[in-house]
Amino acid sequence: MTTATLETTTFRTTEEILSLVRRFEDCTLPRAEWTHAAHLTVALWHLLQFDWLEAVARVRRGIRRYNAAHGIVETPTGGYHETLTLFWLRTVRAFLEAERNEARALVRLANDLAAGADKGLPLAHYTRERLFSAEARAGWVEPDLKPLD
Numbered sequence: 001m002t003t004a005t006l007e008t009t010t011f012r013t014t015e016e017i018l019s020l021v022r023r024f025e026d027c028t029l030p031r032a033e034w035t036h037a038a039h040l041t042v043a044l045w046h047l048l049q050f051d052w053l054e055a056v057a058r059v060r061r062g063i064r065r066y067n068a069a070h071g072i073v074e075t076p077t078g079g080y081h082e083t084l085t086l087f088w089l090r091t092v093r094a095f096l097e098a099e100r101n102e103a104r105a106l107v108r109l110a111n112d113l114a115a116g117a118d119k120g121l122p123l124a125h126y127t128r129e130r131l132f133s134a135e136a137r138a139g140w141v142e143p144d145l146k147p148l149d
Contacts, residue, residue: 011041011107021045025062027069034066037114043092044113048106056089076134083136087122090148 011017023029024042042062046055064080066072072079095113104112122131125143135141 011110014106017041017045017106017110024066027066029066031070036117036119039088040092040113040117041110043089044096044110045106047089047093047096052093056086059089060085076137077132079137081137082139083126083131083141084122086140087125087148088117091117091121094149 020029020033020038021042024034024038029038043055043059046059049055050058060080060082063085064074067074067079074080092113095116096109125146125148126136126141127144130136130141130144133141
């Protein structure tokens, strides 16, 4: 994770995070609030609540449901992106497995994660062509520049 960030999101309370997750799950979260930090926070919450396979399944289903509710159509060039979803879930899992994170409060975890997750990080591992291919959108593809840690 890098210290560069493209947006600033600061949660003050656990309730703000729980509200974000609820609004994501019931598809009432406005698209303008479905930011990179919101994606990461939703992933964080799911990884804290469920084992890896269940968290992945729930996030995957949730994003597709959210997209459908907001008119975001799945095509070979738009909508849900499996490789990016799994890339960021793996990144969040690595963040959680890092030292001293198990004792930190949810608000602190979410804020630190959002502050340190450079939206451009996938392009350190993938060429733009591979990452934004129809194949990468439809299913997991391995990085072609740098392996994931």
